[in-house]
Amino acid sequence: MQTQRLLDIRRIYVEPEAARLPRGREILDRFPDAELVEIESHHRIPELYGDETNVARWVRIKTEALVLGIKKSLTARPNGRSADWIAPSTANGCAMACAYCYVPRRKGYSNPITVFxxxxKILGYVRRHAGRQGVKPEPNQVDPSAWVYDIGENSDCSLDATISDNVLDLVRLFRDLPNAKASFATKYVNRDLLDWDPRGRTRVRFSLMPAADSKLLDIRTSSIAERIAAIDDFVAAGYEVHVNFSPVVVREGWLESWAELLDQLDAGLGPQAKAQLAAEVIFLTHNDRLHEVNLGWHPKAEDVLWQPELQQPKRSQTGGWNVRYKTGHKGRYVAALTELIEAKLPYCRIRYAF
Structure with a gap:
């Protein structure tokens, strides 16, 4: 997928402090024709966030708007699933438009890319935090020896790398940290990353699902075939490459579709990629507020995402309702898929499944 199809930046909302920093100036220079709109805070832009009339302009805003700000709170949060730690983000939001993405739940009715x-300061914080951890005392499901930092919790680093050098700087940082690795999940194949020489210290997690599901739900992303085709190349370039089977959407014929995907993946990988492969398996969690947003711009997605007869609600931390597959039923779904993975990809370690 060509970047210009995803991004046609026409307006940049800028915190003045961000515009004065070297990285801010570099980003502004990349989009010299964009209109600049000064803002007090990247968190508070009424015409972007919280305005329900933006639903009809969902994709257009993602394409044309960029926010440039300062990351003020620098913390590394414990995780334990995808990573040991969630690093301070260098961006949030996305130009892609996956129908199940949780970020719009927090940002309102639009979530264009915000770059910090x-x-x-972010690099310095991560370097010091990793230094304080020392040697990892024992292996865990995240990694046998390195502390792993997720550097893309709220964005897609492969796409972020087309806007600024923030991700490149992080890959270079972790390349030289003896006790830590970077990690990020992606649905966008950016082959510029193949020239970065990560030396095994960055883990790329390509998110995969059956092609029919992806066509319906993974809007504006690289195709599943393109993601699978990139894995061998990223391994050869020095990345550790895992896969995220995520989100798993239960529908009629879902297990058969996953069997086809697993066969496709097996056929597309060479020996080097297979030898280091591991997977995360994550079943869908949806949200009532996102459901309402989707009905305004992509209602067909809700035919498979919103299934009250299969799902149960749980109050979210932000006050809405998350829905996930019902207790008992979900356990059977997880067992069925993990057994299928073990049969189709016996070399692929399942790091966790839920």
């Missing part, structure tokens, strides 16, 4: 210009 104070990359030097």
């Amino acid at each position: 210009a104070n990359i030097d």
